[in-house]
Amino acid sequence: MSDKAKALPFDATAGYTGIPNVILTHYQYFPKLNGNAVLVYAFLLKFYNADYGYAFPTQEQAARALAMSDSTYRNAVKTLVQAQLIQTVENGGGAKNLVYYFRKPIEDEAEFFRMFPEAAENKRKQDAIWSNIGAKRKARVV
Structure with a gap:
C-alpha cells in the first residue's frame, strides 16, 4: 500500500473507482464538462470490463443509479464523447x-x-477572474 493510501482514513486499495487526475485539472475547462459529466465518467469507469475492453451498463441503469434524468445522462455522455474521453457504439441488439x-x-x-481552444479560452477567463480576486484581496490586506 502506498504512503498516500495509508494517509486516508479508509482502505483505498479495494472498492474504489479512480478518476485520472487530468480530468480534474485541464479537462475541467472543457465546455459543458460539469459535475454530471464527471460523475457519469466515474460510473462508466466502475463498469469497465477488462475482459471485453469496454463498459456496457444500460442507459436506464446508469441514469437510475446516478439519480439523473435520461436527458441529463445523455448530455453528459455527449460531452464525454466531444471531450474525446469515451467513444460510444450501439451494441447492435x-x-x-x-x-x-x-x-x-x-x-x-x-x-x-x-486540441480544444474553447477550453484554453475558458482557462484564460478563469485565470483572469482569479487574478482579479487575488488583487482585490491583497488590496484589502494592505
Whole structure:
C-alpha cells in the first residue's frame, strides 16, 4: 500500500473507482464538462470490463443509479464523447444500448489546449477572474 493510501482514513486499495487526475485539472475547462459529466465518467469507469475492453451498463441503469434524468445522462455522455474521453457504439441488439470505450485522456496541458481552444479560452477567463480576486484581496490586506 502506498504512503498516500495509508494517509486516508479508509482502505483505498479495494472498492474504489479512480478518476485520472487530468480530468480534474485541464479537462475541467472543457465546455459543458460539469459535475454530471464527471460523475457519469466515474460510473462508466466502475463498469469497465477488462475482459471485453469496454463498459456496457444500460442507459436506464446508469441514469437510475446516478439519480439523473435520461436527458441529463445523455448530455453528459455527449460531452464525454466531444471531450474525446469515451467513444460510444450501439451494441447492435434490439435494446439500442451503448457500449462505452475509453480513450486515453490528453495529459500534456499544452497539447490539450491546442486540441480544444474553447477550453484554453475558458482557462484564460478563469485565470483572469482569479487574478482579479487575488488583487482585490491583497488590496484589502494592505
